[in-house]
Amino acid sequence: MKTRTVVIFTATLCTTATFAQELPQSNNTWFTEGQAALEAALAKQPNTNRATNVILMISDGNGVGTNYATRLFQGQQSGNFGDEHVLPHEAFPNLALVKTYNVNAQTPDSAGTGTAMMSGIKTKAGVVGVNEKVIRGDCTTIEGNTVASLNEIMSEMGKATGIVSTARITHATPASAYAKSVDRNFEEAVPEDCTQQADIARQLLSAMAAGTIDVAMGGGRRNFLPTDTPDDEQDMGRREDGRNLITEAQHAGVSYAWNDETFAAMPLDGSVPLLGLFQSGHMQYDADRTGEPSLAEMTTAAITALQTAGGDNGFFLQIEAGRVDHANHGGNLARAVRDGVAFAEAVAAADELTDDAHTLIVVTADHEHAIAFNGYCGRGSNILGLCMSIDGEGTKHSGVPELADDERPYTVAGYLNGPGSVLREDMNFSGVRPQIVEDEVTDLDYIQQALIPKSSETHSGEDVAVYAKGPFAHLFDGTIEQNVIFHIIDHAVTAE
Amino acid sequence: MNRRQFVIAAATAALTGTHGHASDGKIIMRDLYNKDLSFSNLALSLEGRSITVKGYMAPPLKADANFFVLTKMPMSVCPFCETEAEWPDDILAVHIKRRLKMMPYNVRIEASGVLELGAETDTRTGFVSRVRLTEARYS
Numbered sequence: 001m002k003t004r005t006v007v008i009f010t011a012t013l014c015t016t017a018t019f020a021q022e023l024p025q026s027n028n029t030w031f032t033e034g035q036a037a038l039e040a041a042l043a044k045q046p047n048t049n050r051a052t053n054v055i056l057m058i059s060d061g062n063g064v065g066t067n068y069a070t071r072l073f074q075g076q077q078s079g080n081f082g083d084e085h086v087l088p089h090e091a092f093p094n095l096a097l098v099k100t101y102n103v104n105a106q107t108p109d110s111a112g113t114g115t116a117m118m119s120g121i122k123t124k125a126g127v128v129g130v131n132e133k134v135i136r137g138d139c140t141t142i143e144g145n146t147v148a149s150l151n152e153i154m155s156e157m158g159k160a161t162g163i164v165s166t167a168r169i170t171h172a173t174p175a176s177a178y179a180k181s182v183d184r185n186f187e188e189a190v191p192e193d194c195t196q197q198a199d200i201a202r203q204l205l206s207a208m209a210a211g212t213i214d215v216a217m218g219g220g221r222r223n224f225l226p227t228d229t230p231d232d233e234q235d236m237g238r239r240e241d242g243r244n245l246i247t248e249a250q251h252a253g254v255s256y257a258w259n260d261e262t263f264a265a266m267p268l269d270g271s272v273p274l275l276g277l278f279q280s281g282h283m284q285y286d287a288d289r290t291g292e293p294s295l296a297e298m299t300t301a302a303i304t305a306l307q308t309a310g311g312d313n314g315f316f317l318q319i320e321a322g323r324v325d326h327a328n329h330g331g332n333l334a335r336a337v338r339d340g341v342a343f344a345e346a347v348a349a350a351d352e353l354t355d356d357a358h359t360l361i362v363v364t365a366d367h368e369h370a371i372a373f374n375g376y377c378g379r380g381s382n383i384l385g386l387c388m389s390i391d392g393e394g395t396k397h398s399g400v401p402e403l404a405d406d407e408r409p410y411t412v413a414g415y416l417n418g419p420g421s422v423l424r425e426d427m428n429f430s431g432v433r434p435q436i437v438e439d440e441v442t443d444l445d446y447i448q449q450a451l452i453p454k455s456s457e458t459h460s461g462e463d464v465a466v467y468a469k470g471p472f473a474h475l476f477d478g479t480i481e482q483n484v485i486f487h488i489i490d491h492a493v494t495a496e
Numbered sequence: 497m498n499r500r501q502f503v504i505a506a507a508t509a510a511l512t513g514t515h516g517h518a519s520d521g522k523i524i525m526r527d528l529y530n531k532d533l534s535f536s537n538l539a540l541s542l543e544g545r546s547i548t549v550k551g552y553m554a555p556p557l558k559a560d561a562n563f564f565v566l567t568k569m570p571m572s573v574c575p576f577c578e579t580e581a582e583w584p585d586d587i588l589a590v591h592i593k594r595r596l597k598m599m600p601y602n603v604r605i606e607a608s609g610v611l612e613l614g615a616e617t618d619t620r621t622g623f624v625s626r627v628r629l630t631e632a633r634y635s
Contacts, residue, residue: 329572330569330570330572331570331572332569418572419570419572419601419602420570420602421602424600424603425600426599426600426603434604443524445524445526445568445569447569447570447602453602455570455572455601456572
């Protein structure tokens, strides 16, 4: 250890500011802000209160890389370079990295990852609320292999519970809160010979009738309506059993909303269960959203209703930003980051509405995507745009795009695979990179260049982060298996 | 295209600030609608005139069809998003003069033709379009 290092280390142990001023860089802003961060870290105290409320916020497909893109996007929208920006969850005091693989999949899917977080066990890809003994798609294997979810456990403890998603409410992540299914795709029907389980939409209705789920908001109306029944926007249902689950829910006393106006009229006094189905399929990308509530608005409504419904017993709420994942699948980073911002706004809303002393907020992703970032880009290069070269004379980029060996510019972000592949099917999967300019690549509809041709860009097995604040948030530390998230949450609500 | 889908197209245009011609003088599909779901002034002003629109060729409904659907983004299929392929929200039917030469779904093309507005059903396929290019060519 060099002398200088010893000096700094010793200073840190005593008073951090005194020795810092003896260094030539001690007045540098980076240095003083570093000292302030150190002091904040030293002041951290673990919160060992029992958690009354828990909010688990999952941004689907928002791994460390995608989250980085959203950070830069929101920062740049605010007028700064982007790198220095801090998303609401990035200001949380505790963090861990999460290993997301499923038991049979190095690259996970949302059904297996949702089950890991919600039930405390890893399982196979493509199955929901069941353990790894099941065979995907085989209903005969479900008996004896179902697992309990956080919503069910919390409901047993007297808490109110809810689910909010911008995907179909029967989609994998929200389904992991209430469904037991050998296949995530059994959303509105099961195979003819499957008698051992109901479809996922019916299971949601049953959970609401049983009081296990008090609030459910998202998309997916078509899975609740018969094939011959149009919904409020004239889209037809998909149920072939003829059941109208929306009518059945209303008859059971559930308050139903289908657009922003009926959403605004929902009673948030906890007196009745709430079911919001705001699209026939998934809710709109936030960039395209109209006539339906934002994720932050749904988050606020759900928390308000659950706080009242749960009373002193508290509540549990799972919130999913479901379409960050979908935009990534489309290779369309412009929409991914805008849904990422909508998620960040929901995190801020949840934080604002709750008390850190008794509410554990856990923010994470279920998996990452095959997204990657190029170099060497100067500060302020548009995260959606071209990688501009570093300016040795200043901090902002030079305004001159970096060129690849093909003498063409390239974007900061790209995907390893997907519909943006530069290999063309009509050229025997050979090709050259298209010439690109800044206006084109920053367009909302732009598809980032990719290497491997695939119609849908894929997930990746790379770690995701989990950010936490509130009771026992300090247990989120190191590199953890994804199912450990459940165990920390469960400990927080049961700790003596 | 239902009411909501028109709204989607209109909202996209509003958010991105790309009303009117793209910088290169060519049109992208979200330029064609207003926020109130009506056709944009640009679309109305160009009705009956020859225009060029950028987009992607969706996999043709029939191999020998005399039209194809232009989509604003590649018509990719996402197994984790959808259990079956879904038609995009905003589309443009391109009726061509010559035999259809298929293009990969993810290769950007430009289609030029005479802009037609208003619902019309293709008699061969039953496909209903609200916006069309006729006498079109593409590259």
